[in-house]
Amino acid sequence: MKAHPSKESILEILAKVMDPELPMIDVVELGIVRDVDIGDAGIVVDVTPTYSGCPAMQVIERDIVSTLDLHGFPGAKVRTIYSPPWTTDWISDTTKRKLEEYGIAPPHLVTDRDGGIAELVSLRRARPTIACPFCGSANTSERSEFGSTACKAIHFCNGCHQPFDYFKSF
Amino acid sequence: MDERSALFEYLLRLGDDRLVLGHRLSEWCGHGPILEEDIALANISLDLVGQATLLLKLAGETEGKGRNEDALAYFRDGIEYRNLQLAELPNGDYAYTIMRQFLFDVYSYHLLDRLRSSSHSELAGIAAKGFKEVRYHVRHSSEWVARLGDGTEESHVRSQNALDDLWRFAGEIFVPDEVDMEMTARGIGPDLLAIKPQWELVVRDVVTRATLTMPADKYMVGGGRKGRHTEFLGHMLAEMQIVARSHPGAEW
Numbered sequence: 001m002k003a004h005p006s007k008e009s010i011l012e013i014l015a016k017v018m019d020p021e022l023p024m025i026d027v028v029e030l031g032i033v034r035d036v037d038i039g040d041a042g043i044v045v046d047v048t049p050t051y052s053g054c055p056a057m058q059v060i061e062r063d064i065v066s067t068l069d070l071h072g073f074p075g076a077k078v079r080t081i082y083s084p085p086w087t088t089d090w091i092s093d094t095t096k097r098k099l100e101e102y103g104i105a106p107p108h109l110v111t112d113r114d115g116g117i118a119e120l121v122s123l124r125r126a127r128p129t130i131a132c133p134f135c136g137s138a139n140t141s142e143r144s145e146f147g148s149t150a151c152k153a154i155h156f157c158n159g160c161h162q163p164f165d166y167f168k169s170f
Numbered sequence: 171m172d173e174r175s176a177l178f179e180y181l182l183r184l185g186d187d188r189l190v191l192g193h194r195l196s197e198w199c200g201h202g203p204i205l206e207e208d209i210a211l212a213n214i215s216l217d218l219v220g221q222a223t224l225l226l227k228l229a230g231e232t233e234g235k236g237r238n239e240d241a242l243a244y245f246r247d248g249i250e251y252r253n254l255q256l257a258e259l260p261n262g263d264y265a266y267t268i269m270r271q272f273l274f275d276v277y278s279y280h281l282l283d284r285l286r287s288s289s290h291s292e293l294a295g296i297a298a299k300g301f302k303e304v305r306y307h308v309r310h311s312s313e314w315v316a317r318l319g320d321g322t323e324e325s326h327v328r329s330q331n332a333l334d335d336l337w338r339f340a341g342e343i344f345v346p347d348e349v350d351m352e353m354t355a356r357g358i359g360p361d362l363l364a365i366k367p368q369w370e371l372v373v374r375d376v377v378t379r380a381t382l383t384m385p386a387d388k389y390m391v392g393g394g395r396k397g398r399h400t401e402f403l404g405h406m407l408a409e410m411q412i413v414a415r416s417h418p419g420a421e422w
Binding site: 051053054055081082083084085086087120121144145148150168170 | 224
């Protein structure tokens with residue numbers, strides 16, 4: 001009987017699966033792949049969605065199975081887990097730099113459990129400074145907390161007069 | 171009512187609120203007053219339908235009769251839907267859509283916050299994820315209530331009209347029945363009456379800041395939790411369900 005592959009070798013293969021909406025980031029560094037279980041019954045990959053309705057998840061699951069198949073591990077299963085919920089805090093500094101190079105301002109650390117009402121309803125709530133990924137200017141403003149995908153917000157740079165995406169702190 | 175039936179009913183309520191309201195919001199797609207708002211409502215709609223998918227999937231598993239989330243969404247009639255009537259009301263003008271969303275978001279925020287510590291671990295996981303999304307939703311709707319209420323004379327009048335009209339639908343949120351009490355007793359769902367003052371606190375704060383007037387409680391309608399709906403739900407479901415019902419089992 002063939003020996004089980006190591007978890008590291010499987011994660012290495014999974015690092016070839018890119019997020020369809022962020023083609024420079026793979027699903028391991030994004031924190032979508034939570035664990036890999038290698039047993040006699042085969043390989044089970046635990047994944048967690050970024051947002052409840054993220055339309056990329058089905059593509060990602062399909063890509064995980066087909067990529068493992070391509071590397072000699074057919075029949076892998078994907079298991080979706082919801083706890084603990086995905087957070088942008090799992091994204092490493094190296095990956096954040098990749099986002100920035102691609103033209104997306106990277107997320108700030110999540111300051112969970114805020115100040116109640118003030119955080120929820122104040123138009124003047126404190127917002128972190130988001131530097132423009134194109135020119136580096138700190139003179140930017142938020143246009144909308146909802147952008148081209150669930151994970152991005154729309155900002156505008158007053159320095160180079162361009163709109164840009166901010167990867168939402170989540 | 172046994173525990174499984176109560177849990178099934180409870181999950182349908184949670185899922186149907188989000189599916190129906192999410193579908194309503196999706197009707198704005200391509201019609202938003204400005205591009206950023208068109209995108210925002212589409213995003214919020216996607217979050218809500220995503221949450222509904224997870225909740226209805228869990229409902230189907232709880233029921234144990236082989237119905238998945240799609241079967242529950244597309245092959246139930248209006249009388250089998252358990253959403254609040256608030257969620258199914260037509261979009262109206264933008265002030266109306268925003269006010270409806272605001273009243274729901276604040277409720278959803280406090281509900282999911284409590285559900286994160288539900289004794290039902292899968293429900294707790296779904297709530298923890300949804301809670302993070304709803305924080306963004308409340309910020310969006312509350313800030314627009316403030317802008318429109320404290321905006322022009324026209325936007326102020328439209329916002330006040332929306333609030334006055336929607337108020338009678340808000341009462342239904344906080345009327346616990348035997349399903350809610352069973353869930354509370356088992357530590358699965360929170361006590362709705364404990365959430366109500368928190369909801370009122372935020373609603374009053376935002377409404378006051380928006381220079382609007384809190385309506386008085388008059389006759390409060392309800393019945394959505396028991397399958398009694400306004401005339402609007404059937405029309406919405408007809409549109410939402412027609413493809414699935416015309417081509418059952420179709421895949422693409």
